[in-house]
Amino acid sequence: MPPATHPGRLRPRGTCRGARARPRPAADPPRTPRARSAAACRGSPPAARGAGGSFCPGREGAGRARRSSWARSPHTAGPARSQARPHTPPSASSSRTRWPLPMPPKDGLQESSPGRRRGGQRRPRSAPRAARPAPRPALPMVWVPRGAGARGRRRAGSTARPGALQIAEPDEFDIMLTLPVPPLQLDACDDTGAFYYATLKRNPKEMYLSRFLDEEGKLSAFKMLEALRKIIKEEVKNIKVTVTRKKVGCPAITLQIQKPPSEISVDIILALKVHHSWPLSTKDGLPVGEWLGTKVRKNLRYQDFYLVAKQNKEEKVLRGNTWRLSFSHIEKEIITNHGNGKTCCESDGVRCCRKDCLKLLKYLLQQLKTKHQKELQKFCSYHAKTAFFHSCAMWPRDEDWRWEDLDRCFHRYLEYFLDCLQKSRLPHFFIPQYNLLSQNDRASQDFLIREINYQINNRFPIFLQDN
Numbered sequence: 001m002p003p004a005t006h007p008g009r010l011r012p013r014g015t016c017r018g019a020r021a022r023p024r025p026a027a028d029p030p031r032t033p034r035a036r037s038a039a040a041c042r043g044s045p046p047a048a049r050g051a052g053g054s055f056c057p058g059r060e061g062a063g064r065a066r067r068s069s070w071a072r073s074p075h076t077a078g079p080a081r082s083q084a085r086p087h088t089p090p091s092a093s094s095s096r097t098r099w100p101l102p103m104p105p106k107d108g109l110q111e112s113s114p115g116r117r118r119g120g121q122r123r124p125r126s127a128p129r130a131a132r133p134a135p136r137p138a139l140p141m142v143w144v145p146r147g148a149g150a151r152g153r154r155r156a157g158s159t160a161r162p163g164a165l166q167i168a169e170p171d172e173f174d175i176m177l178t179l180p181v182p183p184l185q186l187d188a189c190d191d192t193g194a195f196y197y198a199t200l201k202r203n204p205k206e207m208y209l210s211r212f213l214d215e216e217g218k219l220s221a222f223k224m225l226e227a228l229r230k231i232i233k234e235e236v237k238n239i240k241v242t243v244t245r246k247k248v249g250c251p252a253i254t255l256q257i258q259k260p261p262s263e264i265s266v267d268i269i270l271a272l273k274v275h276h277s278w279p280l281s282t283k284d285g286l287p288v289g290e291w292l293g294t295k296v297r298k299n300l301r302y303q304d305f306y307l308v309a310k311q312n313k314e315e316k317v318l319r320g321n322t323w324r325l326s327f328s329h330i331e332k333e334i335i336t337n338h339g340n341g342k343t344c345c346e347s348d349g350v351r352c353c354r355k356d357c358l359k360l361l362k363y364l365l366q367q368l369k370t371k372h373q374k375e376l377q378k379f380c381s382y383h384a385k386t387a388f389f390h391s392c393a394m395w396p397r398d399e400d401w402r403w404e405d406l407d408r409c410f411h412r413y414l415e416y417f418l419d420c421l422q423k424s425r426l427p428h429f430f431i432p433q434y435n436l437l438s439q440n441d442r443a444s445q446d447f448l449i450r451e452i453n454y455q456i457n458n459r460f461p462i463f464l465q466d467n
Contacts, residue, residue: 171262171263171264172266173265174267175266175268177270179272179273181272181274182209183200183202184200184201184307186199186274190314190315192281192433192435193279193281193434194428195322196279196307196325198219198323199218212227214321219272219323220319221251221310222321224270225270228268229246229253232268241256242255243255244256251308252269253267253268253270254266255267255268269308270309271326272306272323274305276304281434282325285429286300287393287429288300291396300330300333306325306326306329308326338355339398340397351403352398352403353403353410354388354409356406357391361384361387361388361410361414362384362385363463364455368462375444376447379448382436383437386427386428386436387417387420390426390429417452418449421437421448424437424439425437
């Protein structure tokens with residue numbers, strides 16, 4: 001018969017019935033986890049030790065796979081699985097051991113911590129990381145929109161507040177005064193494909209446009225602008241508005257509104273709305289097939305176009321009877337619906353940085369023109385807008401214009417604009433054969449290149465504003 005045991009005493013775990021229990025140690029076991037681990041390592045058998053020779057309770061390895069009954073005895077000092085695990089030296093770390101953290105190497109490069117894989121094979125050291133490239137110049141500070149809370153200053157590439165980027169308060173506005181006209185006969189006046197003579201197809205004897213015809217029967221842009229200027233001057237006599245002096249070849253009538261704290265400039269542009277198929281020079285223009293889709297391009301070309309009273313400077317004799325093609329309404333629609341996807345920049349869509357890049361370059365060009373009026377008088381915001389359309393067509397995906405990458409996208413857009421200045425070649429987005437940069441303005445183009453490069457290399461000091 002088996003020996004009788006005391007009814008209140010439990011049999012040690014791991015002992016069979018009839019075997020003698022291991023006597024208790026004289027002193028109480030240590031109570032701290034580190035001390036219990038040390039005591040367990042001093043008295044543990046070799047089978048309960050890790051691959052590196054140290055006892056690793058609760059971890060993978062030989063000690064965990066072949067844990068003896070001695071290690072599970074309540075009389076031993078080994079910690080339970082739910083207790084805190086002791087710190088393991090680097091020589092005993094296994095493939096799943098997360099401690100210790102790798103020490104920084106002496107040469108300053110990141111290296112993997114030494115360790116062993118299962119089976120005793122050493123883990124290969126990872127190759128050192130390559131040196132990081134030189135950081136690109138940071139974008140300028142820009143203002144956070146007022147409606148978003150306290151006004152502050154941040155980098156243009158920051159994602160702290162995904163609101164509308166606002167660099168400065170707008171002080172220039174354009175108003176297109178459209179005039180519907182009867183069917184016109186358009187004749188190109190040069191090889192650019194942008195300037196035309198307009199002739200009425202019907203008998204103009206009893207029509208209101210007959211008094212605006214020149215001696216050759218062509219519709220005179222000069223006469224129509226003069227009539228509009230007289231009407232505007234009569235209407236603003238009792239208003240604090242000033243009509244600026246007319247500029248040669250300018251298609252707009254500019255009004256200066258003196259309203260503190262700033263002055264507002266309004267350009268009124270006379271435009272003829274032509275219900276006609278687009279001229280042949282626009283056949284290869286509007287390259288938005290990969291960007292907005294061929295169906296969108298087809299629908300845009302079905303819309304009407306406009307003729308603005310712009311003088312052709314290439315003519316030997318300025319008669320004031322030339323008109324230039326205008327697609328400003330198409331440009332506005334493209335900027336509004338600019339995404340490659342249907343939900344770009346919508347409330348439930350992903351925000352892009354296309355319009356923000358355009359704002360930055362237009363503001364940069366405006367500030368440079370204010371500082372160097374004589375050297376940069378040939379440039380206008382339409383150069384920046386045309387380069388923007390070409391950039392969107394070259395990088396059509398929404399992933400290429402993520403809001404988080406505003407700094408990278410703006411530098412890419414700016415590099416394309418500099419390349420156009422270097423080559424003196426910026427095709428009109430709707431009329432490819434019409435070059436907006438002339439070789440005759442090479443000196444002003446080189447000056448603008450130097451100014452933009454200076455801004456890039458010095459972190460855009462022209463953007464910095466005081467609070």
